[in-house]
Amino acid sequence: MQTFGARLRRAIEERGPLCVGVDPHPSLLRAWGLRDDPDGLATFCATVAEAVGDAVAIVKPQSAFFERHGSRGIATLESTIRQFKDAGALVLLDVKRGDIGSTVRAYADAYLDPSSPLYVDAITASPYLGVGSLAPMFETAAKHGGGVFVLALTSNPEGPYVQHAVAADGRTVAQAVIDEISLLNRGAEPLGSFGLVVGATVGVTGHDLSGVGGPMLAPGLGAQGGTPDDLRRVFSGNVSAVLPSYSREVLQHGPDTAALRAAVIRAQADCRVALGGAAG
Numbered sequence: 001m002q003t004f005g006a007r008l009r010r011a012i013e014e015r016g017p018l019c020v021g022v023d024p025h026p027s028l029l030r031a032w033g034l035r036d037d038p039d040g041l042a043t044f045c046a047t048v049a050e051a052v053g054d055a056v057a058i059v060k061p062q063s064a065f066f067e068r069h070g071s072r073g074i075a076t077l078e079s080t081i082r083q084f085k086d087a088g089a090l091v092l093l094d095v096k097r098g099d100i101g102s103t104v105r106a107y108a109d110a111y112l113d114p115s116s117p118l119y120v121d122a123i124t125a126s127p128y129l130g131v132g133s134l135a136p137m138f139e140t141a142a143k144h145g146g147g148v149f150v151l152a153l154t155s156n157p158e159g160p161y162v163q164h165a166v167a168a169d170g171r172t173v174a175q176a177v178i179d180e181i182s183l184l185n186r187g188a189e190p191l192g193s194f195g196l197v198v199g200a201t202v203g204v205t206g207h208d209l210s211g212v213g214g215p216m217l218a219p220g221l222g223a224q225g226g227t228p229d230d231l232r233r234v235f236s237g238n239v240s241a242v243l244p245s246y247s248r249e250v251l252q253h254g255p256d257t258a259a260l261r262a263a264v265i266r267a268q269a270d271c272r273v274a275l276g277g278a279a280g
């Protein structure tokens, strides 16, 4: 069994350093001439999968935009995951789960156990009940070759109030998260399976990312104001495992599949230049 880190490293080498977010906002559905209902959602996702599924290393469906359509939305999430996997893309479900350990085990079963209908390659997780409470996700991921991306420095302006707060041991909350994930990745080659979320918008914060050893998902590009140049500033010297992520900036080019694909190719090229050819 290959680890998630190894699979992601290979996918980035073959397809380039880019994650495309699948965020079917109601406004995007309308802009694409679709209804904001489960049928519109299904058409939207199938179009994105057809247009870019064989061109990107990894895609990131945003669970919230499927959940808001109820059980048919979840059914569409299942079929969307399948469509992207069939096209050869890895699937990172942005679901930001976190809870007490016994409940986290159920989330791990739901997303990281291959017998689940919602099984994906990796998920996002929230560490604010303590990184240790996520242990069942880490165990299940390690057992089945999956990955977990833990929120460290998020792209939203409200994040620093919590994440830059200094804990009793003198580290910021974010640095404590970074250090715990770094430990999980220790010795993993060519890339650890436990990632961090570090927004492209966070600026120079002084956090030490040098020992992470795993992928760093960088959302916040495009619609939230982040640019490829920001990646260099935010990740200075630690760019080899950065995974830039675009959602609305790319999706606004649909429903024309050629235009969607062209937007992805442009974003890949911009990110490659910004990361100095270090990834892919």
Ligand SMILES: O=c1ccn([C@@H]2O[C@H](COP(=O)(O)O)[C@@H](O)[C@H]2O)c(=O)[nH]1
Binding pocket: 021, 023, 062, 094, 153, 154, 155, 156, 197, 198, 199, 219, 220, 221, 222, 223, 224, 245, 246, 247, 248, 249
């Ligand atoms: O810090 C974070 C963590 C997650 N996100 C998610 O990424 C996408 C961003 O969408 P854009 O359209 O590219 O702004 C969205 O699903 C967020 O929930 C984030 O933005 N920042």
